[in-house]
Amino acid sequence: MGEIISYMERKVEAKGLNPYALPREKDVLKYLFEDEAKNLELLNEISPFNLAVSKPHLFYPGSGSDILFPMLYLDRLFPTLNEINMTFVDLEDSIGMIKCVLDEVGVSFEENTKSPNNNFNNSEIIFFWNKKKVHLQFVTGDIFELISNLPAFDIYFEKAFRIMKDSDPDYEKKVLAKLNINGILISDSGFAELPLQKIAVSTELSAYGEMIMGVKK
Numbered sequence: 001m002g003e004i005i006s007y008m009e010r011k012v013e014a015k016g017l018n019p020y021a022l023p024r025e026k027d028v029l030k031y032l033f034e035d036e037a038k039n040l041e042l043l044n045e046i047s048p049f050n051l052a053v054s055k056p057h058l059f060y061p062g063s064g065s066d067i068l069f070p071m072l073y074l075d076r077l078f079p080t081l082n083e084i085n086m087t088f089v090d091l092e093d094s095i096g097m098i099k100c101v102l103d104e105v106g107v108s109f110e111e112n113t114k115s116p117n118n119n120f121n122n123s124e125i126i127f128f129w130n131k132k133k134v135h136l137q138f139v140t141g142d143i144f145e146l147i148s149n150l151p152a153f154d155i156y157f158e159k160a161f162r163i164m165k166d167s168d169p170d171y172e173k174k175v176l177a178k179l180n181i182n183g184i185l186i187s188d189s190g191f192a193e194l195p196l197q198k199i200a201v202s203t204e205l206s207a208y209g210e211m212i213m214g215v216k217k
């Protein structure tokens with residue numbers, strides 16, 4: 001029988017910043033398909049990345065409510081990172097569901113609605129994930145319209161967005177233009193023809209069989 005993962009949004013109170021509220025593995029696993037969870041072990045075959053910036057900016061288009069995959073990738077690929085800014089963009093406002101997922105896995109967050117230090121003046125949520133301090137702003141909008149106005153980023157993360165990219169044949173080039181030098185691109189589709197220093201990575205990490213990780217030189 002196929003597995004089903006159900007997402008039920010409910011109102012979640014911000015319980016505040018708590019570096020000791022670690023994600024509970026058993027609850028994280030409830031949000032992953034068995035093969036996805038197993039495939040994450042393939043990330044252990046990759047040498048961790050070292051970024052020159054101490055507080056990098058990660059960008060994730062078409063994130064939906066997927067907070068877990070970027071965090072699980074960061075745990076494995078950037079284990080020394082202490083703090084990160086993240087911008088998620090989606091057509092659907094999914095921040096409520098993201099808060100719910102964080103709460104369900106035991107991670108406590110704070111909301112900063114007054115003085116967020118980000119380009120879209122959006123409110124942000126701040127939380128600790130396995131000792132990393134994360135500042136997450138969620139932008140509701142169309143990435144193909146917003147991409148040109150986005151600030152540059154150090155990490156590009158993409159998952160399950162292949163079909164959407166068909167609507168803009170230059171989208172991947174625009175992404176590369178926004179990625180800082182020595183920045184890391186992680187995507188489960190595309191980018192094969194672009195000038196990146198590619199890292200050997202198992203294609204099993206991608207549902208499309210075309211996983212790519214690369215450094216912009």
Ligand SMILES: C[S@@+](CC[C@H](N)C(=O)[O-])C[C@H]1O[C@@H](n2cnc3c(N)ncnc32)[C@H](O)[C@@H]1O
Pocket residue numbers: 061062063064065066089090091092141142143144158159160161164
């Ligand atoms: C297949 S889902 C993938 C969600 C998430 N990345 C994951 O792996 O669970 C694709 C997401 O892209 C979003 N999306 C589609 N077109 C978009 C656009 N033009 N700009 C931003 N988000 C878009 C959808 O709302 C949806 O959340």
